[in-house]
Amino acid sequence: MSYDVPPIEGETDPEVVGTTGGHPLWEVFVRASRGLNHVHCGSLHAPDAETAARNARDVYTRRSEGVSVWVVPSAAIHASDPDDRESWFDSDKPYRHPTFYEIPDEVGHM
Amino acid sequence: MTTTEQPPTDSMRRFDELLRADEKIEPRDWMPDEYRKTMIRQIAQHAHSEVIGQQPEGNWITRAPSLRRKAILMAKVQDEAGHGLYLYAAAETLGISRDELNQLLHTGRQKYSSIFNYPTLSWADIGAIGWLVDGAAITNQVMLTRTSYGPYARAMVRICKEESFHQRQGFEIMVTLTRGTDEQKAMAQDALDRWWWPSLAMFGPPDADSTHTEQSMAWKIKLETNDELRQKFVDMTVPQADHLGLRIPDPDLVWNEERGHYDFGEIDWDDFWQVVKGNGPCNRERIASKVRAWNDGAWVREAAAAHAERQRRRAAGNGGSNGRSSGRDRDTEVRR
Numbered sequence: 266m267s268y269d270v271p272p273i274e275g276e277t278d279p280e281v282v283g284t285t286g287g288h289p290l291w292e293v294f295v296r297a298s299r300g301l302n303h304v305h306c307g308s309l310h311a312p313d314a315e316t317a318a319r320n321a322r323d324v325y326t327r328r329s330e331g332v333s334v335w336v337v338p339s340a341a342i343h344a345s346d347p348d349d350r351e352s353w354f355d356s357d358k359p360y361r362h363p364t365f366y367e368i369p370d371e372v373g374h375m
Numbered sequence: 376m377t378t379t380e381q382p383p384t385d386s387m388r389r390f391d392e393l394l395r396a397d398e399k400i401e402p403r404d405w406m407p408d409e410y411r412k413t414m415i416r417q418i419a420q421h422a423h424s425e426v427i428g429q430q431p432e433g434n435w436i437t438r439a440p441s442l443r444r445k446a447i448l449m450a451k452v453q454d455e456a457g458h459g460l461y462l463y464a465a466a467e468t469l470g471i472s473r474d475e476l477n478q479l480l481h482t483g484r485q486k487y488s489s490i491f492n493y494p495t496l497s498w499a500d501i502g503a504i505g506w507l508v509d510g511a512a513i514t515n516q517v518m519l520t521r522t523s524y525g526p527y528a529r530a531m532v533r534i535c536k537e538e539s540f541h542q543r544q545g546f547e548i549m550v551t552l553t554r555g556t557d558e559q560k561a562m563a564q565d566a567l568d569r570w571w572w573p574s575l576a577m578f579g580p581p582d583a584d585s586t587h588t589e590q591s592m593a594w595k596i597k598l599e600t601n602d603e604l605r606q607k608f609v610d611m612t613v614p615q616a617d618h619l620g621l622r623i624p625d626p627d628l629v630w631n632e633e634r635g636h637y638d639f640g641e642i643d644w645d646d647f648w649q650v651v652k653g654n655g656p657c658n659r660e661r662i663a664s665k666v667r668a669w670n671d672g673a674w675v676r677e678a679a680a681a682h683a684e685r686q687r688r689r690a691a692g693n694g695g696s697n698g699r700s701s702g703r704d705r706d707t708e709v710r711r
Contacts, residue, residue, distance in 0.1 A: 313686060
């Protein structure tokens with residue numbers, strides 16, 4: 266089956282105009298409930314902080330996912346370099362973990 | 376777009392190690408150019424589908440049969456917009472801009488799911504879309520919650536939680552219609568007749584003809600093949616149609632005891648490719664509506680930017696006494 270839909274008289278493909286208007290990118294953080302941290306949940310474009318916060322509510326909390334929203338300009342985030350992970354996040358100090366230490370069984374839970 | 380010409384072998388090894396360990400690839404990790412391109416293409420197509428998918432259903436908001444149905448349909452269409460935005464944000468982490476993504480959709484250089492090029496002719500179509508189209512989408516998206524690119528997988532988790540409502544509300548419409556008058560039952564059957572085959576085609580070409588499947592599986596972008604997912608959907612949906620008392624329009628559909636699956640007939644792939652190529656019943660209308668909405672919204676975007684700029688100047692003029700609104704650099708849109 267093939268569909269051959271003729272153009273309506275005078276129908277032309279519309280020309281595309283405009284851009285997102287240079288609205289910068291914002292990172293969105295949502296606090297799911299009191300007592301919890303704000304957690305990163307995504308990003309969006311908005312012209313200013315107020316609009317970003319309002320849009321974040323509409324985009325990321327349509328089902329009571331949160332009680333508080335933060336928006337942060339993405340450009341303001343300085344991140345560590347993934348290539349530096351070994352020197353930054355070393356895992357060679359097991360004595361920093363409680364399981365490193367042997368406690369006699371008879372002492373019980375500690 | 377970020378590209379890396381000659382991959383250092385260390386980076387490549389690290390990338391392969393992460394995949395082997397079922398770890399996610401994250402935006403700032405090195406990745407092969409082809410992985411990046413594939414990911415952009417797939418996420419963009421997915422985002423465009425959510426956005427264009429608002430149109431066939433939006434078509435019925437003003438004619439929903441009750442206030443309850445109308446409120447539900449508005450919430451669903453709003454979800455589709457939200458899903459599009461989660462996905463655009465995920466695509467942007469790969470170095471493509473929102474403007475580029477919009478341009479690619481508006482000029483037809485990136486596709487969206489062909490299912491949205493079919494018209495919604497009756498209210499029963501809203502039921503069939505929720506039940507079948509969202510049902511097929513969920514089958515694919517549940518797999519994608521485990522896909523190898525972190526931002527895409529996270530967007531999928533969020534989307535899957537919401538899609539479940541979409542499918543259930545669609546099935547509920549079908550239940551109501553099939554328990555109704557003969558005319559309503561006929562509407563439900565007619566909707567199933569028209570949406571069944573396009574829904575099966577949503578999973579894409581058969582494995583034997585799928586150009587991307589092998590590489591996508593190797594990169595753990597896809598974890599199941601088109602045919603496997605299609606089979607899963609058929610097995611899940613046939614008993615639901617039985618429950619509704621509706622007949623699936625496939626004379627070859629039969630339970631295969633040996634395979635433990637339903638056998639089903641051949642999909643009309645010529646029709647599928649016709650629609651993909653732009654010759655479906657609604658292709659031109661969908662893009663024209665999208666471009667019109669984009670063009671008509673240009674003044675809003677410009678006014679919002681101008682307002683933000685003026686607020687910023689005003690705050691700066693006050694000596695930046697309001698620490699929260701001063702000192703931002705609105706022109707740096709580059710992430711990280």
